[in-house]
Amino acid sequence: MIAPKHILGTFDEALATLRSNVLMMAGLTERSLERAMKGLAARDDDLCANAIADDEEIDLLEKQIDKDGVDILLRFQPVASDLRRVVSAMKLSSNLERMADQATTIARRARKLNRHPALAEAELIRPMYDHAMAMFKDSVDAFAREDVDLGRAVVVRDQELDDLNRMASDKLVERMARDPDQLRGYLNLIFVGRCLERVGDHATNIAEDAVYAANAEDIRHQSLAAAT
Amino acid sequence: MENLVMETPERTVMERMEKGTAPPPEAETPAACTFEVKNLSIWYGEKRAIDNVTLDVASNAVTAIIGPSGCGKSTFLRALNRMHELTPRTRMEGTVLLHGEDLYSNTIDPAIVRRRVGMIFQKSNPFPTMTIGENVVIGLRLNGVRNQRFLNERLEKSLRMAALWDEVKDDLHKPGTSLSGGQQQRLCIARALAVEPEVVLMDEPCSALDPIATAKIEELIYELKSKYTIVTVTHNMQQAGRISDYTAFMYLGRLIEFGPTTKLFTNPTEKQTEDYITGRFG
Numbered sequence: 001m002i003a004p005k006h007i008l009g010t011f012d013e014a015l016a017t018l019r020s021n022v023l024m025m026a027g028l029t030e031r032s033l034e035r036a037m038k039g040l041a042a043r044d045d046d047l048c049a050n051a052i053a054d055d056e057e058i059d060l061l062e063k064q065i066d067k068d069g070v071d072i073l074l075r076f077q078p079v080a081s082d083l084r085r086v087v088s089a090m091k092l093s094s095n096l097e098r099m100a101d102q103a104t105t106i107a108r109r110a111r112k113l114n115r116h117p118a119l120a121e122a123e124l125i126r127p128m129y130d131h132a133m134a135m136f137k138d139s140v141d142a143f144a145r146e147d148v149d150l151g152r153a154v155v156v157r158d159q160e161l162d163d164l165n166r167m168a169s170d171k172l173v174e175r176m177a178r179d180p181d182q183l184r185g186y187l188n189l190i191f192v193g194r195c196l197e198r199v200g201d202h203a204t205n206i207a208e209d210a211v212y213a214a215n216a217e218d219i220r221h222q223s224l225a226a227a228t
Numbered sequence: 229m230e231n232l233v234m235e236t237p238e239r240t241v242m243e244r245m246e247k248g249t250a251p252p253p254e255a256e257t258p259a260a261c262t263f264e265v266k267n268l269s270i271w272y273g274e275k276r277a278i279d280n281v282t283l284d285v286a287s288n289a290v291t292a293i294i295g296p297s298g299c300g301k302s303t304f305l306r307a308l309n310r311m312h313e314l315t316p317r318t319r320m321e322g323t324v325l326l327h328g329e330d331l332y333s334n335t336i337d338p339a340i341v342r343r344r345v346g347m348i349f350q351k352s353n354p355f356p357t358m359t360i361g362e363n364v365v366i367g368l369r370l371n372g373v374r375n376q377r378f379l380n381e382r383l384e385k386s387l388r389m390a391a392l393w394d395e396v397k398d399d400l401h402k403p404g405t406s407l408s409g410g411q412q413q414r415l416c417i418a419r420a421l422a423v424e425p426e427v428v429l430m431d432e433p434c435s436a437l438d439p440i441a442t443a444k445i446e447e448l449i450y451e452l453k454s455k456y457t458i459v460t461v462t463h464n465m466q467q468a469g470r471i472s473d474y475t476a477f478m479y480l481g482r483l484i485e486f487g488p489t490t491k492l493f494t495n496p497t498e499k500q501t502e503d504y505i506t507g508r509f510g
Contacts, residue, residue, distance in 0.1 A: 003509045005508065008507060078506070080494060080496055084495075
């Protein structure tokens with residue numbers, strides 16, 4: 001939803017800059033994750049190095065978004081949907097920064113894997129990557145378009161990612177028992193799977209924040225709310 | 229405190245909610261209701277200043293009325309103690325109940341209404357020929373109280389409640405106008421409190437004050453609500469957010485939205501409210 005023009009043009013500009021930086025950060029984080037996973041699949045150390053280098057720019061954007069958000073709160077005291085947008089943008093940047101950290105970890109694990117012969121079991125990670133990235137893209141879309149239905153849909157998909165991670169880990173542990181020479185490699189793949197599972201958790205957080213920004217509804221920890 | 233005509237029946241916001249005239253309180257426990265305003269319309273000559281407003285004012289809470297200039301918020305406030313009647317060619321419809329009593333009944337004395345429902349104005353208005361002490365107890369004197377000991381006790385109590393005692397206790401004989409703007413406004417609050425009203429109405433009480441004096445008044449409002457029902461008109465939405473429990477948004481004489489302040493300032497129901505509080509119209 002596009003809000004009508006604010007009486008203070010500077011306020012509209014500040015909100016637009018904040019939003020633009022969040023979307024840029026999301027784009028860089030997506031690129032970093034893609035580079036890390038391509039570095040793993042294609043055994044390309046340069047791509048892994050690029051993914052690690054991306055993290056620095058993403059960290060700077062996180063600081064910039066926090067600074068801009070605090071400035072807006074201080075200078076304009078936003079309320080209602082404006083307040084929710086600012087708070088959500090700041091929370092989004094925190095989640096994106098952690099996602100980028102996962103990309104860095106994946107890239108480092110990939111570089112270790114690339115030093116040894118390729119493992120066919122790397123393909124076990126592929127469905128998790130596809131699922132986590134789809135969740136990530138949809139959660140950012142839900143924020144950008146203020147799409148409450150899409151945000152809700154992302155949240156329920158996290159369970160499937162957890163299940164995929166559990167299945168992949170079980171298979172890799174089984175391989176470790178049968179092929180102890182490749183123990184380090186399997187262990188690195190388990191860690192990559194865990195990173196992707198965390199990416200799904202952050203995508204869930206972003207989707208929840210998107211629903212809050214659009215609808216002022218806190219959909220976090222629904223199982224706890226139902227229990228009480 | 230004497231009643232105007234009869235014993236006041238217990239009314240609650242929860243009771244009114246069932247009839248759809250009250251906002252849902254944030255707390256589970258029902259808040260008692262001081263004012264019940266029903267279908268209130270007020271005209272100044274041909275001009276309709278208030279258009280069919282219905283709302284309940286919760287007891288021992290701060291209710292803020294916000295809205296652009298000319299929306300009728302000050303008229304609404306004045307209707308709560310019949311001060312709007314001082315303007316010529318005023319006409320009203322609807323009812324205003326104070327603890328269930330009709331303030332506009334023929335048997336009601338407007339002077340007693342204004343004693344029970346005090347008013348603080350935008351600009352502090354201490355009586356210029358009176359000392360600080362005289363300013364505070366003038367209401368009691370005009371009501372026939374002559375007992376000096378009682379007056380002295382009420383003077384100190386009122387000044388303490390207005391958070392002014394420590395600053396003026398040695399200067400009670402000095403003119404009220406010798407005080408700073410913020411102190412004068414607190415003096416006026418002490419004057420209003422001296423007659424022990426049930427409700428304190430405030431019409432932009434901080435708009436002429438600097439930030440420090442404003443903060444002191446806001447702190448005072450917060451403390452006073454444990455004893456009084458407070459209704460305040462403000463142009464400062466951040467102030468409404470800081471000090472009020474309930475907020476009413478008025479526009480063109482109509483009540484657009486009324487509800488708990490947190491709800492209204494985080495997720496207003498009406499688009500007009502959202503556009504106004506976010507600064508997109510008004």
